[in-house]
Amino acid sequence: MKLNVAVFFGCRSVEHEVSIISAVQAMRAMNRDKYDITPVYVTKQGAMYSSSAMFEIESFRDIGKLLSESEEVTFVKKADGVFMHPVNRKAFRKVKEVKIDLAFPIVHGTNCEDGTIAGYFEFLGLPYISCDIISAAVGMDKAVFKDVLSAAGLPVLGCVRFTAREYMLGGAEISEKIKTQVGFPLIVKPINLGSSVGISKVKTENELDEAIRLAMSFADKILVERAVCNLREINCSVLGDGDDCAASVCEEPFMHDEILSYKDKYEGGAKDGPSKGMASLGRKIPADIPDELSERIRDISCRIFKAIGASGVVRIDYLLDNKSGEIYANEINTIPGSLAFYLWEATGTKYSELIDKLVDTAFRRERKRENLRYTIDTNILSGVSFGSKGSKGSKF
Numbered sequence: 561m562k563l564n565v566a567v568f569f570g571c572r573s574v575e576h577e578v579s580i581i582s583a584v585q586a587m588r589a590m591n592r593d594k595y596d597i598t599p600v601y602v603t604k605q606g607a608m609y610s611s612s613a614m615f616e617i618e619s620f621r622d623i624g625k626l627l628s629e630s631e632e633v634t635f636v637k638k639a640d641g642v643f644m645h646p647v648n649r650k651a652f653r654k655v656k657e658v659k660i661d662l663a664f665p666i667v668h669g670t671n672c673e674d675g676t677i678a679g680y681f682e683f684l685g686l687p688y689i690s691c692d693i694i695s696a697a698v699g700m701d702k703a704v705f706k707d708v709l710s711a712a713g714l715p716v717l718g719c720v721r722f723t724a725r726e727y728m729l730g731g732a733e734i735s736e737k738i739k740t741q742v743g744f745p746l747i748v749k750p751i752n753l754g755s756s757v758g759i760s761k762v763k764t765e766n767e768l769d770e771a772i773r774l775a776m777s778f779a780d781k782i783l784v785e786r787a788v789c790n791l792r793e794i795n796c797s798v799l800g801d802g803d804d805c806a807a808s809v810c811e812e813p814f815m816h817d818e819i820l821s822y823k824d825k826y827e828g829g830a831k832d833g834p835s836k837g838m839a840s841l842g843r844k845i846p847a848d849i850p851d852e853l854s855e856r857i858r859d860i861s862c863r864i865f866k867a868i869g870a871s872g873v874v875r876i877d878y879l880l881d882n883k884s885g886e887i888y889a890n891e892i893n894t895i896p897g898s899l900a901f902y903l904w905e906a907t908g909t910k911y912s913e914l915i916d917k918l919v920d921t922a923f924r925r926e927r928k929r930e931n932l933r934y935t936i937d938t939n940i941l942s943g944v945s946f947g948s949k950g951s952k953g954s955k956f
Contacts, residue, residue, distance in 0.1 A: 563661045563919070565595045566644065568677060570602040573669035574757050574778065582898050583666040584617045589901070589911040595919075598644065598658060600633065601626075602672075608633050610644065635660070635684055642686045662922060663688035666895060670752050670779075673895045674700035687926040689918045690872040691894040698868045699894040700752050702783050705868070709889055712867040714860060717879070717888050718742075719785040721751065724776045735768060738784050745787040748772055750779030761787055790883040793890075794847050796857050797875045797900040798865040799914070801921050805865050807858035808903040810849065814842035845906045849880075857887060864889055871925060872918055875900045 569583030570576055580601075587597050599614035603623075611630035613619040619626050632647040636657075643657040663686050665677045675696035681688040691699060698704050706716045720738050727734050738746065748771040750758040758778035760771035775782045793815065797808040847854065861876050875896035879888045893900075901911040909917070 562594060562596050564598060564659060565590070565662045565664050565919075566598045566600050566660045568600045568602060568608075568663060568665045569667055570604070571667045571669075571672035571677070572602075572604050572606060573667065573671055573673075574753065575668035576604055578897055579666060579668045579672075580620050581617065582668070584615065585898055585901070586664070586666055586911075586915065587615055590915050591912050594916070598660065600644075601630070602667075603627070608635075635686070637684050637686075642684050660686060662686075662919065664918075665690055666899065668893075668895060668897060669757075670700065674752060687922050689922045691868075691870050691874070692925075695869040695871065696894050699870070699874070699892045701781075702749060702751050702891055703781070705892060708868055709864060712863065714864055714867065715886070715888050717785045717788070719783050721781065721783050724780050724782070727772060727776065727782065731769070731772075735765070738768065739765065742784055742786050745789075747785050747787050748775050749783045749785075750775045751781035751783045753778055788879045788881050788888065790881050792880040792882050794849065794857060794878045794880050794887070795875055795900075795903070796861040796878070797873060797896065797903040798861050798870070799873045799904065799909075799917060799921075800865075801871045801925060802866050802869060803924075805862050805870075807861045808900070808907045809845060810847040810854050810857055811843045811845045811903055811906075812847035812849070814844070843902075845903065853885070853887070860887070860889065864892065868892065870894060871921060873899055873904075873914065875903070 567583055567587055569579045571579065573579065583599070587599065590597055597615075599610055599612075601609050601611075601614055603609070609627055609630040610633050611619075611626065613626060613629065633644050634647050636643050636645050640659075642660050644660055645657050663681050665672070665681075665688060667673050667677055670676075673696060675691075675693040678688065678691065678693045678696050682693060690696070698708055703719065703721045706719060709716045718741075720734070720741055722734050744765070745761060745763045746768075748760045748762055748768070758775045760767075760774055762768050762771045772782060772784075793813055794810050795813060796810045798805050799808070800806055849857075857878060864870075864876055865874060870892070872894070873896065875893045877890045877893070879890045880886075899911075899914065901914055904914045905911060
């Protein structure tokens, strides 16, 4: 019997469009002999729609038309499982409900990949692929991610962090702290965004304020860290869970500037056709680095994966100082663009096999949770009284 997998994508994020590309890629790669696939497109306003037209990327060229021809849906938990229901019930028409066995979120960025959508599935009691709430939240917040890795003895750059309000009230003091603790050149980042959105390299003090204000336009919390000179970016993917995980080969993405930009990531290889998400990025696989360094990065990647309690497939991006040989973990993508399938294909795992492994991992986690107790026997309510009906100020 085939599993009914609901693929969630879109959401209220600056990476909304990238999520659509990643999701369509994944749905096309899934084995239809094993899975019935239900696309669930989440609009930037948070409404959910489903349609068979969503298997084709061309359908998203006119979102308004697509939604007018799709059905708005919601999800309902019942005694025998979780069901997808239409929002607008028509009179005298039997409700068409679809039982969902597994949720497959292919979402990127804040308001979704940061643990928000995982919390929705947890609330429904619906098994799902990808990191749980805590690991997703840690992975999204670059400052917390650094704290967790530092505590685990893993290599990260130090940083200065602050909120938009703190900068508006005390910008001079924060700027001075940045100059003395970080120095130039430096990198300014929104703490909780991905895809290189809002990131700037700052070489002089005169450029600092503009870069901070750009980052503030995307996020309330800002992070500033030293810019690595002689920079090469190296990426590695990890697949599995805390009990059993493996790292892919390493890659080196090609940069057209001093930092890897949004355009590099999603438009770099798309000059003669539509973007293919992260698969559009120019890259060298495997990365042209010594075998010893490659093995070190793969080992660190698995340690990072376990340190934050990750699950599913992730991609970890590293900063390599090509002169000193020092390597620093830059960020983790808990639901990476294109699910990093290109790294796993280069490692010997087909995209359809990658998805099968993700499904197995999700159900392994669900079996573990089924063995946990969520209630305890208690008679605490038997002794509780608030007095007579309508009384005010009653106490236990």
